[in-house]
Amino acid sequence: MSRIVIIGGGIAGLSAAARLAPLGQVTVLEAEPALATHASGRSAAAFIEDYGNATVRALNRASLRHLSDHAGGVLSRRGVLLVARADQADSFASDRIDMGMDDISVPEACDMVPILNRDTVAHAAYRADVMDLDTDLLIQNFTRDARASGARIVTGVRVDAIARANAGWTVRWKDGVADADIVVNAAGAWADHVARMAGIAPLGLQPYRRSMAQLPAPEGHDVTAWPLFEGVDSAWYAKPGAGKLTVSPAEEDPMDAHDAFTDDMVVAEGLARYSEMVTTPVTRVETTWAGLRTFAPDRALVIGPDATMPSFFWCAAQGGYGFQTAPAASQLLGDLVAGRAPELPGDVVTALSPARFG
Numbered sequence: 217m218s219r220i221v222i223i224g225g226g227i228a229g230l231s232a233a234a235r236l237a238p239l240g241q242v243t244v245l246e247a248e249p250a251l252a253t254h255a256s257g258r259s260a261a262a263f264i265e266d267y268g269n270a271t272v273r274a275l276n277r278a279s280l281r282h283l284s285d286h287a288g289g290v291l292s293r294r295g296v297l298l299v300a301r302a303d304q305a306d307s308f309a310s311d312r313i314d315m316g317m318d319d320i321s322v323p324e325a326c327d328m329v330p331i332l333n334r335d336t337v338a339h340a341a342y343r344a345d346v347m348d349l350d351t352d353l354l355i356q357n358f359t360r361d362a363r364a365s366g367a368r369i370v371t372g373v374r375v376d377a378i379a380r381a382n383a384g385w386t387v388r389w390k391d392g393v394a395d396a397d398i399v400v401n402a403a404g405a406w407a408d409h410v411a412r413m414a415g416i417a418p419l420g421l422q423p424y425r426r427s428m429a430q431l432p433a434p435e436g437h438d439v440t441a442w443p444l445f446e447g448v449d450s451a452w453y454a455k456p457g458a459g460k461l462t463v464s465p466a467e468e469d470p471m472d473a474h475d476a477f478t479d480d481m482v483v484a485e486g487l488a489r490y491s492e493m494v495t496t497p498v499t500r501v502e503t504t505w506a507g508l509r510t511f512a513p514d515r516a517l518v519i520g521p522d523a524t525m526p527s528f529f530w531c532a533a534q535g536g537y538g539f540q541t542a543p544a545a546s547q548l549l550g551d552l553v554a555g556r557a558p559e560l561p562g563d564v565v566t567a568l569s570p571a572r573f574g
C-alpha cells in the first residue's frame with residue numbers, strides 16, 4: 217500500500233485526503249494548530265459557476281453535483297446582483313455578459329436590496345443560481361471521509377525538509393519524520409516554497425491578498441434573503457449572511473506567503489466604493505480579516521504529478537475558487553494517483569497539469 221504524505225490542511229489538502237485515503241496510507245501534515253486556518257478559513261463562501269477561466273469553469277461544473285448532493289449538500293440559494301453608475305455602462309455590459317447575468321430595472325434591483333441608492337445606481341443585472349457554500353461543512357465532510365478511510369490528520373507540524381529517499385521521500389519537521397512513496401503539495405500560498413524544499417522547481421505561483429469587513433446589517437433591514445451584490449470591475453462586493461453584511465474591497469495585492477492581515481486604507485477605500493451605491497452609511501465595522509488567494513500565471517489550478525518528479529503531486533493554485541472546485545480537483549488528483557482514466561475531459565486535465573509550464 218502506498219504511503220502518501222499530504223502537506224497542508226486547508227480545503228485542498230483535506231479534499232485530497234478524502235480521495236486518496238482509499239488508495240493508500242494517507243498522512244496530512246498541517247503547520248497550524250487548527251485545520252483551515254489560512255485561505256480556507258477566510259473565504260467568501262460562494263459558488264459561482266461562471267467564475268474563472270474556461271478550465272476553472274469546467275471544474276466548477278464538474279463539482280456541482282458533489283456540492284449539491286454529497287452528505288446532504290453544502291449549497292443554498294443566494295443569487296447575485298450587479299450594479300453600476302451611469303458612467304460605468306461599458307464595464308457593466310462586459311461584466312454582465314461575462315457572468316451570464318440578465319438585465320433588470322433599477323426598481324427591481326431595489327426590491328431585492330432596498331438600501332441601493334437610486335441616485336447612483338443606473339444599471340442592474342441579476343443571476344439567480346449563485347449559491348452560498350457552507351465551507352465549514354465541506355471541510356468537515358472531507359475530513360470525516362478521509363478519516364473513515366484511515367487517513368491520519370496531524371496539526372501543529374510544519375514540514376521543514378523533504379528529501380529523496382530510495383524510490384520515495386523522507387519528510388521532516390522539528391521533532392518528527394515520515395517516509396512516503398508519494399508527496400502531495402497542498403500548501404496553498406506556500407506551495408512553491410514546499411516544492412523548493414523538495415528540490416523541485418517552483419511554478420511561479422503568486423499569492424494575492426483579499427480583505428473582508430463585516431458590518432452589522434443596515435439598521436431596520438433583514439438581509440437574510442438579499443442576494444450577494446457587487447460593483448463592476450471587481451471594485452467591491454457585499455455578501456449577506458447570519459444577520460450581517462460582509463463587504464470586500466475585492467483587492468488583489470501581490471504578497472509573499474504569510475499570515476495575511478488587512479490594510480486599513482484598502483478596507484476604507486473599498487467601503488467608500490460600496491457606500492457610494494447605497495443609502496445607509498457605514499457607521500461600524502465589527503471585524504476585518506484578509507486571506508491570500510494564490511494563482512498560477514494562467515489562473516488555472518495546478519493538479520497532477522510534477523513534470524520532473526512523478527511521485528511529487530501538485531494540488532495548488534486554487535486562487536479564488538478553491539472551495540467550489542474542490543470536489544472535481546480532488547477527484548482528478550485521485551484518478552491520477554490511482555492511474556485511472558480521469559473523469560474530466562482530456563483538454564481540461566492537460567490545462568491543469570503542472571507540465572503545462574514546461
Ligand SMILES: Cc1cc2nc3c(=O)[nH]c(=O)nc-3n(C[C@H](O)[C@H](O)[C@H](O)COP(=O)(O)OP(=O)(O)OC[C@H]3O[C@@H](n4cnc5c(N)ncnc54)[C@H](O)[C@@H]3O)c2cc1C
Pocket residue numbers: 223224225226227228229245246247248251252253254255256257258259260261262263373374375376402403404405406410426427428506507508509510532533534535536537538539540541
Ligand atoms: C477573501 C477570500 C474570499 C474567497 N472566496 C471564495 C469563494 O467565495 N469561493 C471559493 O471557492 N473560494 C474562495 N476563496 C478561495 C479559497 O479560500 C482558496 O482557494 C482555498 O481556501 C485555498 O485552499 P488551500 O488548501 O490551497 O490553501 P490554505 O487554506 O491556505 O491551506 C494551505 C495550508 O498549508 C499549510 N502549510 C503551508 N506550508 C506548510 C508546511 N511547510 N508544513 C505544513 N503545512 C504547511 C498552511 O498552514 C495552510 O493551512 C476566497 C479566498 C479569500 C482569501
